[in-house]
Amino acid sequence: MIKLLLLVAALIAGIIVGPMLAGNQGYVLISAANQTLEMSLTTLLLLVVVLFGLFFLLENLIKWLLSLSSVTRGFFSGRKTRKARQLTSNGLVKVLEGDWKQAEKLVVKSATHSETPLLNYLAAAEAAQEQGQFHQRDEYLRLAAELDSESLAVALTRARLQCRHHQYEEAVATLQDVKGAHPRNPLLLELLKQCYVALEDWPALLGLLPALKKHGSLTEEQTDALTVKAECGLMAQISQHSGSDGLMGHWNSLSRKAKQNPALVTCFVHEMCARNADSEAYTVLREALRKKIDPDLVRLMPTLKLTDNHPAIVTLTDLLRYDSSNATTHSALGQLYLRDGKYKEARTHLEKAIELHPSVSDYSYLVEVLEKLNDKAAANRLSREGLALALPPKI
Missing domain, CATH: 1.25.40.10 (Tetratricopeptide repeat domain)
Structure with a gap:
């Protein structure tokens, strides 16, 4: 716009000044490399104005051509994006239908031009696992992580697929890497719970239960059932590795509430009897029955091998x-x-x-x-x- 105004101003100046200089045009001499060029001042001024105008027109022509190229690129780029969106949609439908081979082909093919490449690679990883292609699964997960190395979705997908393939230790490592940044995520906590149960890592499970209960992942009844499962599993491990003395020491370290739980007393008695420590088991059983008459505990009494x-x-x-x-x-x-x-x-x-x-x-x-x-x-x-x-x- 400024250049156009300058051009118009120059033309107006030429129209006004030209006649004034018509009778006194002046003289201009340009010499370079043994070449000379002579012209009147009026001619020089008109030549400058014309050249300026030509440059202006050339500049606008180039801009128009460039904008035309951008529109063309945008058209073809938009066409690729629309095609990628359709392929991604079809691929996700195939995932839901369980057509894993076709699903993998579609979502990978459209990943480059997809608006959501992360989703494409995660879907491809799941499709690859369902086909037993675990190396390819890890490659898709790597590509997804390159797009967003801190993505919780990538970590949860990786851990979920690892759990499904019984790679529980790897899944725990994956989840621990992101647990600090997302300590309340219910799916993360649920996956950790599944891994700890599968690995029989009872101390870790007992440490996780408060978070599971606090964030609504477990009901009161589910929490109690898992607590009993973990405590009984831990007693079995202690009994196996440390014998009745180690088990007795562990029992004494439990809270009063835990010692009054009939299910835990039952586990303790069974483990002690398995180690021929029936007398010690009787002492604990007797104390529990004094606090509460529980039929399951009463049934244990005749099973003890007492002298x-x-x-x-x-x-x-x-x-x-x-x-x-x-x-x-x-x-x-x-x-x-x-x-x-x-x-x-x-x-x-x-x-x-x-x-x-x-x-x-x-x-x-x-x-x-x-x-x-x-x-x-x-x-x-x-x-x-x-x-x-x-x-x-x-x-």
Whole structure:
């Protein structure tokens, strides 16, 4: 615009000044390399104006040509982008349909001109894994990481695919790299949970549970179930590597709430009995029953291999003072009396247990007691009753 104004001003000046100089045009001499050029001043001025105008026109012509080239490039570039968008869309549909080979082909082909190349490579990685091409999967993940090395989506996709291929240690390493920047991400926490369970890394799982519960990934019931699973798994590992002494030390380090959990007491008793530490297991079991009469814990009492069953019988007898109609306690007492050869007492408690809550196992124990007492008729009758209880009802 400025150049155009200057050109117009020069033309106007030439029109005004030209006639004034018509009678006195002046003289201009240009000499260079033995060549001379002579002209009037008026001619020189007009020549300068004309040349300036030609340069102006040439400049605008070049700009127009360049803009025409840009439009052409934009047209072809836009065409490639539109084609890439369509191929990407078709590829993602193939991913959903499970056509992994075609999905990989489409999303990789369109990645270069795609508006979302990261998504293309992540979809290609999943398609490659489903075809068992794990080296190619890692290559696609590498290309995705090059586009955004700090992308949480890339890390989560990598870890998810590694978990699916049972590469749990690699998945944990992948997730730990981004956990510091995204400690509350529910999918990250869920993947870590799956890895820890698969690896039986119970201490790590126990450390993760508060975050899972806090950020709503687990309900109260799910948290409790996972806590029991992890604690029982940890007890089994300690028992295997450190024996009953190591397990006892671990038990003593637990919180009061954990020691009152019947499921954890059950795990502890089983592990201690497996290490022939039944007496120590009985001590813990007795303390737990004093705080809460739990049927599952009561059933453990007759499974203990004690040198003297009298303390266990006393403990169970005391429990009947608080709940005389507890069939499980009567059954446990009957089994202990049977083991000690006190058949009359065993018969009394087993008959009471059957009266309160019939079970096939108690019928079996009572039949054994009656045979010891030489009461064949009653033993045969109870055998038939127990068998009828064991058989499914007739339709």
